[in-house]
Amino acid sequence: MTEVLRPDLCVLGGGIAGLAAATAAAALGAKVVVVEKRVLGSLGPTTAAQAFCAAAADVSRAARLGAAPRADLGRLRARLREIEARHALEIAPPRLAAMNIEIVHAPGTFVGPTRLEAGGFAIDARHFVIATGAAPAFPAIAGLDLIRPADPQELLTSETLPKRLLLIGANFDELALAQALLRFGSRVALFAPGRILPDEDDELIVPVLRRLAAEGLAIHENTEILRIEPQRAGACIVLGPNATSVEGSHVMVAATPQACVEGFGLKAARVAYGSAGIDTDAEGKTGNPRIRAIGGVAHAPASAMTARHQGERVALVLFGGPSDVAPPIARVLETDPEMAVVGLSEAAARAQHKSIRVLRAPFAENDRAQAAFGPEGHVKIVTDSRGLILGAGIVGPQARELIGIFSLAIAKRATAADFEAIASSSPALTQACRTAALASAPQLGKAGLRSRLIR
Ligand SMILES: Cc1cc2nc3c(=O)[nH]c(=O)nc-3n(C[C@H](O)[C@H](O)[C@H](O)COP(=O)(O)OP(=O)(O)OC[C@H]3O[C@@H](n4cnc5c(N)ncnc54)[C@H](O)[C@@H]3O)c2cc1C
Numbered sequence: 001m002t003e004v005l006r007p008d009l010c011v012l013g014g015g016i017a018g019l020a021a022a023t024a025a026a027a028l029g030a031k032v033v034v035v036e037k038r039v040l041g042s043l044g045p046t047t048a049a050q051a052f053c054a055a056a057a058d059v060s061r062a063a064r065l066g067a068a069p070r071a072d073l074g075r076l077r078a079r080l081r082e083i084e085a086r087h088a089l090e091i092a093p094p095r096l097a098a099m100n101i102e103i104v105h106a107p108g109t110f111v112g113p114t115r116l117e118a119g120g121f122a123i124d125a126r127h128f129v130i131a132t133g134a135a136p137a138f139p140a141i142a143g144l145d146l147i148r149p150a151d152p153q154e155l156l157t158s159e160t161l162p163k164r165l166l167l168i169g170a171n172f173d174e175l176a177l178a179q180a181l182l183r184f185g186s187r188v189a190l191f192a193p194g195r196i197l198p199d200e201d202d203e204l205i206v207p208v209l210r211r212l213a214a215e216g217l218a219i220h221e222n223t224e225i226l227r228i229e230p231q232r233a234g235a236c237i238v239l240g241p242n243a244t245s246v247e248g249s250h251v252m253v254a255a256t257p258q259a260c261v262e263g264f265g266l267k268a269a270r271v272a273y274g275s276a277g278i279d280t281d282a283e284g285k286t287g288n289p290r291i292r293a294i295g296g297v298a299h300a301p302a303s304a305m306t307a308r309h310q311g312e313r314v315a316l317v318l319f320g321g322p323s324d325v326a327p328p329i330a331r332v333l334e335t336d337p338e339m340a341v342v343g344l345s346e347a348a349a350r351a352q353h354k355s356i357r358v359l360r361a362p363f364a365e366n367d368r369a370q371a372a373f374g375p376e377g378h379v380k381i382v383t384d385s386r387g388l389i390l391g392a393g394i395v396g397p398q399a400r401e402l403i404g405i406f407s408l409a410i411a412k413r414a415t416a417a418d419f420e421a422i423a424s425s426s427p428a429l430t431q432a433c434r435t436a437a438l439a440s441a442p443q444l445g446k447a448g449l450r451s452r453l454i455r
Pocket residue numbers: 012013014015016017018019035036037038039040041042043046049106107108109131132133134135136152173255256257260263264294295296297301302303304305307
């Protein structure tokens with residue numbers, strides 16, 4: 001006879017979002033079952049990629065100070081293995097069991113709006129969270145099926161780095177990896193059918209692209225790839241319109257996430273979905289009041305941290321009592337300089353509000369930036385006409401850390417005037433946020449940043 005499990009929460013998919021939801025719910029006292037058909041936390045930690053990029057940044061910083069550092073890739077790889085081993089311990093089944101999380105290692109399928117079946121169990125949970133993720137989809141390019149594109153994880157862990165990487169398309173993660181490889185001595189060429197990251201604010205993204213170009217990234221925007229041809233060692237990309245060939249030792253293709261929505265009974269569960277994913281509101285609610293969806297399957301951007309935030313958030317909403325509306329999640333481009341944005345961009349704010357203010361402060365006028373990092377970059381803040389913070393963007397040192405101030409400001413409905421409370425006895429980068437917030441609009445200095453001319 002089929003055993004029936006009756007947990008508070010059943011999570012379908014033990015990837016990044018699902019495990020975050022499960023552990024956060026268990027910490028709030030819920031009895032949790034996770035159904036996972038493959039390996040828990042299957043895509044692995046992105047911390048390894050960050051450690052790789054951070055090491056490359058250290059090498060470059062030391063070189064700028066006049067040292068002649070040599071990257072010890074062997075030691076770096078050993079550190080990456082340590083990070084992965086620690087992550088594996090964090091999600092080891094005995095640890096999860098001790099947290100009151102039961103793992104069912106099998107594919108799960110909804111057989112009705114309130115029941116899921118997996119591995120011989122019927123699961124009637126008080127709440128279900130679908131976190132089945134997204135699979136990588138590659139662009140249709142002639143000849144792509146004749147080669148084996150390099151996988152980012154493989155590049156991080158293989159014994160030798162690519163001599164010349166040909167990168168087709170570029171999202172945030174690929175750009176950061178490209179810069180790290182350049183700094184470790186690889187040559188990298190980037191090919192994009194249109195502009196690179198066309199949805200980002202030029203003011204913020206152009207300084208990053210300029211730096212990458214200055215460090216040797218060969219950028220081919222608005223390029224048509226006619227075909228890829230395998231070669232004895234590596235491959236060659238043939239570009240239109242004149243069939244120009246570019247050779248490389250490795251080819252990497254930026255994938256688009258394709259939501260995993262088929263094959264586990266969404267129709268039986270009465271959950272509406274399309275090819276782009278499950279339809280949800282900001283809190284992951286689906287059309288079925290018992291079922292929420294988070295992460296890659298629910299239109300989330302391809303970001304492990306976003307998936308984790310959504311997992312923790314859904315647990316809080318289900319088991320933590322009433323809470324404020326979901327705070328905005330900052331997006332970070334982990335290049336050097338870093339770029340980070342949160343809330344509304346200037347363009348989105350203009351479309352939604354009758355009148356806005358745009359405030360800026362350059363790091364060139366910040367003592368801490370000058371002393372420790374250099375003068376490049378700036379802070380940009382968008383407010384409504386009364387000074388309420390709507391969005392912010394930073395390009396420059398520690399952007400990923402500084403942007404948290406603006407996430408908090410937006411979530412707590414702070415105004416630009418509230419930034420007066422940022423005060424420290426030593427020069428600090430946070431002062432640049434304060435200076436921008438307290439600046440009187442409009443400011444000059446934007447014109448030079450507008451051009452996307454990066455060569
Ligand atoms: C190719 C690729 C590269 C990426 N690189 C990065 C990166 O470098 N940095 C970054 O921040 N983000 C990256 N991302 C995005 C990041 O991996 C995702 O945002 C994140 O994994 C989403 O988490 P998730 O839990 O929704 O999905 P996943 O982590 O993919 O987990 C989904 C889980 O559900 C399981 N599952 C699916 N169906 C069933 C079923 N019926 N029964 C049981 N189990 C099931 C799967 O086996 C899987 O373990 C990448 C994404 C892709 C596709």
